[in-house]
Amino acid sequence: MRLTASILSFLLTLSLSAQERVLRIGILRDKTIHAVLVMSAKGTCAVFADGERKGEIQVNDGLRIEASGRSITAKSLGLSISAKRRIEVVPRTATNGFRMRSVEGKLPERAYPGSLDISLEGGGLQFTNAVPIEAYTAGVVQAEAGKEHAAEYYKLQSVSCRTYALCNHRKHAPQGFDLCDGVHCQVYQGACKQDSIRQAVEATRGMVMVDPDIKLIHALFHSNCGGETLNAEDLWSKQEPYLRATIDPYCRNAPHANWTRTYTRKEWVGYLERRYGLHSTDQEHFAALLNYDPTCRDLYLGNTFPLVPLKNVREDLKLNSTYFSVKTTGDQVTLQGRGFGHGVGLCQEGAMRMAREGKSYTDILHQYYTDVHLVDVSTLDFFREEEAVPAIAGPRRD
Ligand SMILES: [Zn+2]
Numbered sequence: 001m002r003l004t005a006s007i008l009s010f011l012l013t014l015s016l017s018a019q020e021r022v023l024r025i026g027i028l029r030d031k032t033i034h035a036v037l038v039m040s041a042k043g044t045c046a047v048f049a050d051g052e053r054k055g056e057i058q059v060n061d062g063l064r065i066e067a068s069g070r071s072i073t074a075k076s077l078g079l080s081i082s083a084k085r086r087i088e089v090v091p092r093t094a095t096n097g098f099r100m101r102s103v104e105g106k107l108p109e110r111a112y113p114g115s116l117d118i119s120l121e122g123g124g125l126q127f128t129n130a131v132p133i134e135a136y137t138a139g140v141v142q143a144e145a146g147k148e149h150a151a152e153y154y155k156l157q158s159v160s161c162r163t164y165a166l167c168n169h170r171k172h173a174p175q176g177f178d179l180c181d182g183v184h185c186q187v188y189q190g191a192c193k194q195d196s197i198r199q200a201v202e203a204t205r206g207m208v209m210v211d212p213d214i215k216l217i218h219a220l221f222h223s224n225c226g227g228e229t230l231n232a233e234d235l236w237s238k239q240e241p242y243l244r245a246t247i248d249p250y251c252r253n254a255p256h257a258n259w260t261r262t263y264t265r266k267e268w269v270g271y272l273e274r275r276y277g278l279h280s281t282d283q284e285h286f287a288a289l290l291n292y293d294p295t296c297r298d299l300y301l302g303n304t305f306p307l308v309p310l311k312n313v314r315e316d317l318k319l320n321s322t323y324f325s326v327k328t329t330g331d332q333v334t335l336q337g338r339g340f341g342h343g344v345g346l347c348q349e350g351a352m353r354m355a356r357e358g359k360s361y362t363d364i365l366h367q368y369y370t371d372v373h374l375v376d377v378s379t380l381d382f383f384r385e386e387e388a389v390p391a392i393a394g395p396r397r398d
């Protein structure tokens with residue numbers, strides 16, 4: 001049997017950890033890139049063309065990979081190869097990884113753990129990073145959470161980013177990879193450089209959140225809930241038992257706790273008339289829309305007919321949240337808002353404060369996700385195997 005790039009990549013992963021999964025992340029898919037320079041991050045990387053090993057590159061070798069017509073060419077000081085479908089750069093161990101920058105200068109150099117798969121698509125290059133899930137999680141936490149947080153905060157972010165990745169790993173299946181590297185999935189810009197994040201990922205290695213049916217949860221989060229989170233069904237039509245409204249006293253003085261937006265009376269009234277067919281001649285309705293002060297989170301603005309859903313108002317006017325009051329003084333309408341984001345699941349600024357105050361990451365996760373369990377991902381494989389036995393050998397259980 002010939003050792004192809006994928007088999008080598010697979011064996012490297014096995015040697016790293018018997019259970020660690022490898023995710024295929026579509027990277028830089030939002031850009032059109034024709035040529036890149038790829039280097040090994042540490043030690044050597046093997047180079048494959050259409051699955052056949054062609055040689056290797058060192059830390060100081062730049063391998064210039066270019067789309068040229070219907071093929072991909074790759075050149076370094078010691079290599080000159082061409083591939084019809086794909087070029088792969090595979091490090092000796094999956095944690096070593098590679099560095100990459102675009103030749104056209106649009107992309108600053110980035111280091112990635114794992115291997116790189118480059119294919120041709122529409123005249124440009126397409127990149128896929130096959131990365132062990134723990135290294136991917138550290139990269140995502142670094143990109144999504146930012147610097148200088150308490151260790152417990154990085155731990156809970158590690159658990160939620162890992163859970164999200166496993167729960168959504170089929171999101172880009174039709175395109176041939178698992179997740180993209182943008183906000184559509186989770187922001188991922190390569191290897192994590194921050195020790196405190198790497199330690200938090202290691203401390204929670206393999207840990208994910210499941211619901212009572214042992215299904216991975218949709219670990220949604222947002223910046224600031226304004227003091228109260230929402231039920232999932234208040235935002236989408238689907239109800240989730242673990243995404244329930246909860247009171248959050250921890251985020252009230254955080255950076256994104258408050259916002260203000262002002263309109264002229266004509267702009268505000270005009271919007272409500274055009275969008276909802278409400279008439280400003282209807283005094284009773286309009287009095288409520290010009291001075292509206294909810295005591296807790298509402299789903300509708302006042303009690304009009306037709307109803308004005310706050311989630312539509314937020315979307316139309318690009319407001320930070322659906323949680324706001326309206327006050328009219330003369331010709332000026334002021335929206336005084338609380339929170340930032342959709343308000344479902346974990347409130348990041350509340351969680352940061354709880355972590356600073358010494359709460360454990362498990363307590364914080366239980367504060368925002370109702371009745372969830374933290375389990376090692378390998379136990380999920382165990383439960384799946386358990387389930388598979390009666391499904392094949394026994395009677396149907398529905
Ligand atoms: Zn995506």
Ligand SMILES: [Zn+2]
Binds near residue numbers: 250349
């Ligand atoms: Zn909050």
